[in-house]
Amino acid sequence: MTPAELAEVVLSAAHAVFADRGLDRSALPERATVERPRNPEHGDYASTLALQLAKKVGQPPRELAAALAEQLGRAPGIKSVEIAGPGFLNIRLDAAAAGVLARSIVQAGPAYGRSDRLAGERINLEFVSANPTGPVHIGGVRWAAVGDALSRLLRATGADVGTEYYFNDAGSQIDRFARSLLAAAKGEPAPEDGYGGAYIAEIAAEVLTRRPDTLGLADAAAQEVFRVEGVELMFAEIKSSLRDFGVEFDTYFNEKSLHDRSELDAALARLREQGHIYDTEGAVWLRTTDFGDDKDRVLRKSNGEWTYFAADCAYYLDKRERGFERVVIMLGADHHGYIGRMKAMAACFGDDPARNLEILIGQLVNLVRDGVPVRMSKRAGTVVTLEDLVDAIGVDAARYALARYSSDSPIDIDVELWTRASRDNPVYYVQYVAARTASVGRNAAEVGFDRGDAEAFRPELLDHEKENELLKALAEFPAVVAAAAELREPHRVARYLEDDLSGAYHRFYDNCRILPRGDEEVTDLHRARLWLNDATRTVIANGLHLLGVTAPERM
Structure with missing residues (x-):
């Protein structure tokens, strides 16, 4: 039960x-x-x-x-x-009511833990969203792990989720990126406000391979070539590295499309209809102070240029008009100031900010080696990148390490800890249970027995204290998944796998022999315990899958 x-x-x-x-x-x-x-x-x-x-x-x-x-x-x-x-x-x-859960879990397989708690909700989940001016840095990698895990949790609880990556290909940062590429192609130092690192020289060289005539153009024309080609190459690399990390998005949305499709004008018109726009000194303002913002926000400058906030407004409206009733945006540690203005913006559109818009802020991540934070990448020059983290500890450990902590807490990822094959390495501890449960199944087959027919399963035999403890832990999994989804806290799954399930399984394994010894006859108790072992394997695998981590059969 x-x-x-x-x-x-x-x-x-x-x-x-x-x-x-x-x-x-x-x-x-x-x-x-x-x-x-x-x-x-x-x-x-x-x-x-x-x-x-x-x-x-x-x-x-x-x-x-x-x-x-x-x-x-x-x-x-x-x-x-x-x-x-x-x-x-x-x-x-009674023991039978408790023990029958083992059979239910094995029969449910990957479906165990799933529910319809959030059925009917259409959620747009935006995360990472790094500009295509360099590789994904370690802060963005945290959101890649947490955001992807959250999307899996929301879907596991019945929500209709669209994951989205928004990239700025129309602003001043892209202009600096293009100038940096042009300088690298000419063999000149990077502009004072530009980007450095080996990747800039690599991309500049690739652009010249594609367009060998570029340096023969006037600087303005050459810079435009480097902008278009460089953004395409950089973003392809970002998508590839995220894909290798197990993260893909349903939608890659570029800011430039908002300008090309006159979405900013449409958003401005909608806000005027709502009565929250005013014009002064040639600029167009949104009266966000009516909804708790610390100051009103400029949408269009007096010189006619749109602000970044105008693009934020148009992008939010675009999501809502695509049918998403809840917009969830995951932002970095330096974006606390965005919360008030974005909530006020949603209210200006006539939405309920508490219902229609969620903003999650993630704290800083440091990669630590020999007790000292790793400060820069060999390739990027100024930041630690996704590739640096994966090279240091691997995809599974990286995803687990980033997802196991509350996202509002800063974390240090110790290379020595997360590569250690010991119980104090959290991902090793959990994956070891996955491998051990698989090993028990293989060993049972080698001695010639299996769980037997489901109808012959005798759950009442699972009456040992440690069997009961493990069954209770297994029973909690659906509630853990639901809470992690509703509270937007994937770390609850990781902590459950470590603190509740893995510990309970080890105690069961140490106290309740699953396989017969020597020529000992296979009994219904052996078979019942094999059901319980396999149920644990199912839940460990399901939980790790929600975090985007593999459940190995051997270690």
Whole structure:
């Protein structure tokens, strides 16, 4: 029995009690919840439903809890129900009800942990969005890992998700990039405000291979060639490196298209209709202070140029008009100032900023070697890049390391730790369980036995304390996935895999022999434990997949 199934049993018992007592059943929630008590001696699960409902229906909490306990005690699979404190229900399952979960998980396979909690939500998730002026740096890599994991979690809970990468190919940074390429092609130093690093010389050389006549053009024309060709080459490299990291986007959206399709004019017209535009000193302003911003924002300068904020407005409107009811934007550590203006902008369009727009801010990441932060890349010159991180610790370790911490916390990634084949390396610890569960399955086949027919599975045999502990951990996975998606916190999955599931499996493995010794006869208990072993393999694999990390069969 899963926690969700038990919660349904608890709610059904509440309906029966309310009917018997003539209480108002409209006070009952659509769904109930159960939780694992911190102290295992208090039972397998706990419910606070009696406490939640007592005041609403004018019943003493313990009296209502007693009626619920009596009703629950009649339900199949419930071993006992005790009342604690002012009206807590502590519930124990019988071994068969608990153990049948192992079979359910194996049969569900990759679907175990998925739900429809966010069904019907259309979410646009934008992350990374580095400008194509250089390789993806380590801060952007954090969002690549976290954003991709979040997209997997949202889809696993039923949301319709569109992932998006927005790149600026129309602004001053691109002009500096083009001037830097032109300078490199001429063998000149980079402009004072330009970009350096070996990659600039590499791209400049590739542009000249494509367009060998470029240096014969006037500087303005040559710079335009380097802008167009250089952005294309740089962005192709960015997409390739992200793909190698396991991250691909549904949509790559370029800022220039907003200008080409007159989207900025359309956004301005919509904001005028809403009554939040005013003109002064030849410039066009958006009155964002009406919605809590610290100052109003310029959309169009007095010289006729659009501001970056105008593009932000047009891009947000474009997403909403594509049918996304919730826009989630993941930004770097230096973007806290964007939150107020972006929320105000959404309100200016007539949206509910709390509902339609979410902005997540990620904190800084350092790569540390021998206790000292690595400051620069051999190729990029000034920053540590995605390739540097992968070269140092590998894709799996990099993705896991970046996703296992709350994104609002700065982190140091220690090269020595994350490449160590030991239990103190978190990704090794979890992947070792994946490999060990696979190894047990192979070893069982070698000695000539398997789980047997599902109908012959005897879940009641899984009554050892460590089997029960592992079953409880396995049962929590769907709730962990749902919470991680709803709270936008992929690190919850990583911590569950480490702190709950992996530890519980190791204790089970050490205390409950799965394979028969020598000529020992294969029993139903061996087969039941193999079901439990394989259920663990399923959940470890499912959890790692949500983080974009492999579940190896051998290590």
